[in-house]
Every structure is written in structure tokens, then in C-alpha cells.
Amino acid sequence: MTCLSELMLEGLPGHPLQALAKADQLWHQYRSGPTPQPPVIQVSPDRLSQVDWDVIIAGGTLGLLLAVALVQRGWRVALVERGQLRGRDQEWNISRRELETLVQLGILHQAELEQAIYSEYNPGRIQFLGSDPIWVRDVLNVGVSPAVLLDQLKTTFLAAGGYLLEQTPFTAATIHPNGVQVQARPPLSARLLVDAMGHTSPMVRQARAGQKPDGICLVVGTCATGFEPNTSGDLLVSFTPLRHQCQYFWEAFPARDGRTTYLFTYLDADPRRLTLSQLFEDYWQLLPDYQGVALADLKIKRALFGCFPCYRQSPLRYPWGRTLAVGDSSGQQSPLSFGGFGAMVRHLHRLTSGIDEALTWDCLGSRALGQLQAYQPNLAVTWLFQRAMGAGVDQVIADQHINTLLGAIFSDMAGLGPGTLTPFLQDIVQFPALTRVLLTTAVNHPGLIAQIIPQVGLDTLVKWLGHYGSLASYSGLASLTTPLTSVDQILPPLGRYYLHRWIDALRYGSGQDYHRSHG
Ligand SMILES: Cc1cc2nc3c(=O)[nH]c(=O)nc-3n(C[C@H](O)[C@H](O)[C@H](O)COP(=O)(O)OP(=O)(O)OC[C@H]3O[C@@H](n4cnc5c(N)ncnc54)[C@H](O)[C@@H]3O)c2cc1C
Numbered sequence: 001m002t003c004l005s006e007l008m009l010e011g012l013p014g015h016p017l018q019a020l021a022k023a024d025q026l027w028h029q030y031r032s033g034p035t036p037q038p039p040v041i042q043v044s045p046d047r048l049s050q051v052d053w054d055v056i057i058a059g060g061t062l063g064l065l066l067a068v069a070l071v072q073r074g075w076r077v078a079l080v081e082r083g084q085l086r087g088r089d090q091e092w093n094i095s096r097r098e099l100e101t102l103v104q105l106g107i108l109h110q111a112e113l114e115q116a117i118y119s120e121y122n123p124g125r126i127q128f129l130g131s132d133p134i135w136v137r138d139v140l141n142v143g144v145s146p147a148v149l150l151d152q153l154k155t156t157f158l159a160a161g162g163y164l165l166e167q168t169p170f171t172a173a174t175i176h177p178n179g180v181q182v183q184a185r186p187p188l189s190a191r192l193l194v195d196a197m198g199h200t201s202p203m204v205r206q207a208r209a210g211q212k213p214d215g216i217c218l219v220v221g222t223c224a225t226g227f228e229p230n231t232s233g234d235l236l237v238s239f240t241p242l243r244h245q246c247q248y249f250w251e252a253f254p255a256r257d258g259r260t261t262y263l264f265t266y267l268d269a270d271p272r273r274l275t276l277s278q279l280f281e282d283y284w285q286l287l288p289d290y291q292g293v294a295l296a297d298l299k300i301k302r303a304l305f306g307c308f309p310c311y312r313q314s315p316l317r318y319p320w321g322r323t324l325a326v327g328d329s330s331g332q333q334s335p336l337s338f339g340g341f342g343a344m345v346r347h348l349h350r351l352t353s354g355i356d357e358a359l360t361w362d363c364l365g366s367r368a369l370g371q372l373q374a375y376q377p378n379l380a381v382t383w384l385f386q387r388a389m390g391a392g393v394d395q396v397i398a399d400q401h402i403n404t405l406l407g408a409i410f411s412d413m414a415g416l417g418p419g420t421l422t423p424f425l426q427d428i429v430q431f432p433a434l435t436r437v438l439l440t441t442a443v444n445h446p447g448l449i450a451q452i453i454p455q456v457g458l459d460t461l462v463k464w465l466g467h468y469g470s471l472a473s474y475s476g477l478a479s480l481t482t483p484l485t486s487v488d489q490i491l492p493p494l495g496r497y498y499l500h501r502w503i504d505a506l507r508y509g510s511g512q513d514y515h516r517s518h519g
Contacts, residue, residue: 004284005277008222008295009303016303024276026200027218027307031271034210040172040202041320051179053078053163053190054359058170058182058203060085061146062327062344063196064153068107069352071162075359079162080184082169085154087146090223090304091118091255092341095426096142101345105352112152118256119143124235126414126425130400131407134414139425140235143255144341170197173323180322192355192364193323199309201329207318212269213309215386217338220280220305221262223255226298227291230259235425238406239290241399243282244274245391250290258301261291266390269309273393276305310335312383315373321365326351330373334427335386342427346513350504357500361493371501376509377470378429384464387456397455408448412440423514430511431475434468471510478506 009016029035053076057063060081071077079085099117102108108116120142127133158164165184172183173193180193195203233253240248246265253260263283267273288294314331318324326332326344333343354372358364388405391397398404413421420433442449453461481503488496507513 003277003281004295005280005303008284008298008300012300012303014302020277020280020303020305023305023307027216027276030213030216030269030307030309031273033212037202037205037210039206040170041206041323042172042174043320044174044176046176048176048179048181048189051189051191052076053188055192055194055355056080056180056182056188056190057194057196059196059198059201059327059329060164060166061087061150061196061198062340063194064150064157065102065107065344065348066194066196066326066351066355067162068153068157068160069105069348070355071157071160072106073352073356075356077157077162078165078188078190079157080165080168080170080182080188082167084166085150085164087148087150089145089147089302090260091143092146092339093140093143093253094339094342094345095138095140096120097138098342098345098426099142099144101348105349107156107348108149108152116144116149116152117142118145118148119254121231121233121254124233124253126236126410127234128238128407128410129240129403131403131411134410134421136235136418136421136425139422140339140342141233141253143253145256146341170202175320175322191322191359192369194355195318195323195325195329196327197329199328199331201325203318203323204316204325204329207316207325208311211311214268214312215266215310215335215383215390216269216273217264217266217308217310217335218276218279218306219262219264219308219338220276220283220303221251221260222298222303223258223260223301224298225258225301227259227293230254237290238403240286241403242391242397242401244278245393245395246274247389247391247402248282248286249389252291258299259291260304261287262304263287266386268390268392270393276307280305308338310338310386312380314379315376317366317370317373319366321369323366324355324369324372332373332376332379334379334382336382336389337427339427346427347508350508350513354501354504357497361497363494363497368497371498371505374501374505374509375470376505377467377474378509378511380467381429381434381464381471382427383467384456384460387460388452391455395455401451401455405448405452408445409437409441412444413437416440423511426514428511428514429471430514431471434471474506474510475512478503478510478512481506 123135237250251262333340
């Protein structure tokens with residue numbers, strides 16, 4: 001029987017049906033558990049006779065942002081990309097204030113930034129079946145063209161003296177006491193190897209030892225024309241009860257060449273879970289109801305899909321010295337939004353100055369570099385929310401439970417004002433705002449809070465309370481760090497390096513970096 005995806009996607013450029021089958025294979029591997037992989041990182045006690053570069057970055061999507069920032073600070077940077085350095089056509093959504101960090105950091109001019117912005121919409125809706133809509137403005141409403149952005153950054157990188165090797169896959173590396181030797185054609189050596197190869201990075205696979213992801217987000221969607229004119233967007237909408245033991249969420253917004261619509265769901269990697277292709281069939285069946293459009297009226301520009309794994313032990317710290325994961329490989333993006341571009345932009349200043357100091361003071365051991373991917377309680381607390389937005393394969397919960405729960409919590413959050421809701425929607429969880437929401441929801445809906453315990457499990461809740469406690473202490477300590485920055489000059493370089501990382505960990509781990517980038 002011909003499926004709807006075949007009817008709708010057949011003949012589109014880029015062979016999306018084949019790419020979908022490949023993405024489904026990856027999802028199958030996650031569900032079926034660890035498969036042995038040959039190690040790609042070896043450690044040698046011998047010194048290298050010569051080290052050519054300060055930094056080699058493997059992977060040139062988000063890796064390029066860091067490459068430009070480092071080369072502009074005077075470091076010798078080589079970028080190794082297995083394909084062509086080219087961003088995808090589909091926009092990344094982000095908020096404008098966050099994006100301006102790229103101009104503040106000096107890696108883009110304002111005019112270049114405006115060129116890369118392909119779309120901007122307002123307002124954005126949040127709504128769950130059975131609840132009233134909530135409208136917000138200026139949240140994740142700017143669409144950036146990855147193709148334009150990467151093209152501009154590539155020019156800047158090369159002009160500043162960066163060395164780019166395209167069509168050059170990273171296959172293996174050996175870590176020596178004074179540098180890393182990367183196997184590539186030609187072979188390259190550097191003081192530091194940065195892994196920006198995304199969540200399928202071979203280095204990640206080795207470090208995580210084939211561990212099964214703790215959570216997954218499946219996303220399917222399209223960019224298409226044929227919709228009624230609509231200049232508003234949806235940030236998080238659900239209009240169905242549980243289906244295949246999944247709560248379906250939708251996102252929609254105007255894009256440069258049509259309207260983008262995504263269907264996504266949070267689940268575990270149980271072997272009985274639905275495939276991406278099955279989710280796509282549900283997307284076609286539900287899209288007409290969601291957007292009030294007939295499939296026959298749509299002209300599909302491109303298909304969009306992905307399978308995002310996430311691990312509780314994130315951000316990832318490599319056990320070897322001279323190696324650092326950034327972007328999706330590091331798992332520093334939120335398990336809720338999977339907005340890896342947004343997360344990289346948010347952390348770019350911290351990563352650039354941290355790597356700069358690590359290179360200057362030769363703090364390149366695994367412990368020192370691990371401080372650049374420190375524990376973030378504000379990331380850890382979002383695990384509970386992800387768990388509360390999905391259902392276990394065998395779990396018995398009311399079909400409408402997740403919609404009712406989210407409807408209540410979001411309406412309480414909205415009632416507390418944009419200062420509470422807006423940062424949360426941008427992946428910033430702060431202790432005072434979270435506490436206000438918890439207290440308000442406990443008072444307004446005590447029954448609902450009680451139902452969360454059996455839904456997420458006591459074990460998850462107890463662990464979560466630990467992270468919540470850490471968030472409280474990080475928040476308290478972060479506000480005390482300002483005087484420390486003025487006395488750090490009396491410390492030796494190593495002490496300064498650790499102090500700066502500790503301050504960063506407290507600020508970013510408590511969400512206090514948000515105030516800096518949002519004025
Ligand atoms: C449908 C969809 C919609 C999304 N929307 C948004 C959004 O609106 N906002 C947002 O912030 N994020 C969004 N994301 C997430 C965002 O695209 C990712 O977080 C981002 O692409 C991660 O970049 P990365 O460089 O870390 O990894 P990747 O994008 O996976 O890039 C890895 C790079 O490394 C290269 N590479 C891989 N292996 C090797 C190797 N062995 N040797 C050399 N190079 C290698 C690859 O060719 C690639 O260039 C979306 C993702 C999807 C799938």
C-alpha cells in the first residue's frame with residue numbers, strides 16, 4: 001500500500017524518502033541498544049615531534065561559529081568537515097536578542113546578521129487540548145538561514161587565516177602528552193581537538209560506550225506553500241489526546257519560502273516505539289485539522305525530520321585530555337527544545353573565553369577541559385519536564401492527562417508574567433521563577449501535582465529534587481561572584497582558570513547568563 005509520505009514527498013529534491021529511511025535506521029539502532037564500535041581515540045605516552053595547530057575542530061556546522069571566534073583571537077585553527085561546508089536550507093529559529101550575541105562577539109557585522117535573518121513573526125501561541133491559548137511575543141520568532149550564516153562565517157574564517165579541509169572525514173586521533181594527532185588526509189596535529197560532529201559523533205559513541213539514550217525526541221514536518229495567509233506562529237500546541245502512547249506536540253511558523261509545520265513527541269528508546277515513518281503518516285493525517293488545509297492544496301518544498309537522543313549525563317566530558325565536545329555532541333542543548341543552534345549561541349562567549357584561557361595557560365588536561373562542560377542544574381531539572389510530557393510504553397495514564405497538566409502549568413506561568421514564561425520558553429530555567437511556578441501550581445492544582453509522582457516515578461522525582469537543590473545553591477552563589485572577578489589577578493594562571501570556570505558554571509548553571517544577553 002502506498003503511504004502518504006510516498007505520495008507527498010516522491011520526487012522532491014534531496015531524496016527525502018531515502019533520508020527518512022536512514023533516519024529510521026538510526027532510531028532503530030538507538031532502540032535496539034548498544035552496538036560495539038571500534039575506538040577512534042587512542043592515547044600514546046610518546047611526545048609529538050611537532051604540533052601544527054592550536055585547535056582542530058572536527059565538524060563544520062556549529063563548529064564553524066567557534067572556529068571563527070577562536071581564529072579572531074589569534075589562534076591557529078584548522079576545521080575538518082566530512083562534506084561540503086554548507087548550512088541546510090531550513091531556517092533555525094531563535095530569539096533576536098540571543099542572536100545579537102554574534103555581533104557583540106564580533107564574529108558577524110550587524111548587516112551580515114540582517115542578511116541571514118530570513119523570517120520574523122509575531123505573536124507565538126501556546127495551547128493544549130482543552131485550554132485557552134496563551135500568546136507571547138518575540139520568543140524564538142526569528143528564522144536564521146543556516147546556508148547564509150555559514151557562508152558568511154566561512155568567508156570570515158578564511159580571511160582571518162583559518163584552514164579549512166572539506167570532504168575530509170575525521171576517522172581517528174591519538175592523544176600524546178603535547179598534542180593530538182588527527183588521522184585525516186593530510187594528517188594534522190594540534191594542541192586541542194574539538195568535537196563538533198553532532199550527536200552521531202564517533203567520539204561521542206566511544207565515550208558513551210554505546211549507552212542507550214535516556215530520552216528521545218522525534219520530529220517530522222515540512223516547509224510548504226498553500227496555507228491560508230498567517231503571520232503568527234505556534235511554539236507549542238497539542239490538539240489530540242495520547243496516541244500510540246505518545247503526546248503529540250506541534251510547532252508552526254512562517255518561513256521564507258512557505259510555512260513550516262513540525263510534529264514532535266518525547267519518548268524513551270523502548271524497542272516497541274513507533275518509527276519516524278509511522279509518525280510521518282500521523283503528521284499527514286493530522287495536518288489538515290491542525291492548519292485547516294487540504295493536503296491536495298499543499299506544495300511541499302522540503303521534508304524535515306530528526307531523531308534527537310539525550311542523556312542525563314550531559315553536558316558530556318571526555319575522559320581524555322586535549323579533547324572537548326561542543327554543539328550537539330556535547331549534549332548541552334535542552335532535552336525539551338533540542339535547539340542546538342540556540343544553545344551554541346548562548347554558550348559561545350563562555351566557550352570562546354574558556355578555550356582561549358585553556359590554550360593560553362596550557363590547561364588542556366581532561367579535568368581542566370571538563371570544567372568547560374560543567375554540570376548545569378538548570379539543564380538537569382528540565383529532565384522532569386521532559387518525562388512529564390511523555391508516557392511510558394506500558395504506562396496507564398488518562399488520555400488527556402498531559403494536556404490537562406500542561407494547560408494548568410502554562411496558564412499559571414503566564415499568570416506570573418512574561419518574566420517567568422519568556423526565559424523558560426528560551427530554555428532558561430531560573431530558581432526564583434521555577435519556585436514561583438511550583439508554588440502557584442501546588443496551590444491552584446494540588447491534585448495535578450500529586451498525579452505527577454506516579455507519572456514520572458518516585459526515583460525521577462527524588463533525583464530531580466537534588467538538581468532543584470543544586471539550582472538553589474548555584475543561584476545563591478552566582479550572585480556572590482562579582483567581587484571575585486576583581487581579585488582574580490592575585491591568583492596564579494591555573495587558579496585563575498579554575499576560578500573563571502567556576503564563576504561561569506554558577507552563572508550559566510543557574511540561568512543568570514540570561515540577564516547579560518537580554519539586557
Ligand atoms: C528538523 C529540525 C529542526 C531544527 N530546528 C532548530 C531550530 O529552530 N533552532 C535551533 O536552535 N536548532 C534547531 N535544530 C537543531 C539544530 O539543527 C542542531 O542543534 C544543530 O544542527 C547541531 O549542530 P552540530 O554542528 O552540533 O551538529 P550537526 O548539525 O549534526 O553537524 C555536524 C557536522 O559535523 C560534520 N561531521 C559529522 N561527522 C564527521 C566526521 N566524521 N568528520 C568530519 N565532519 C563530520 C557533519 O557533516 C556536520 O557538518 C533543528 C534540528 C532539526 C533536525
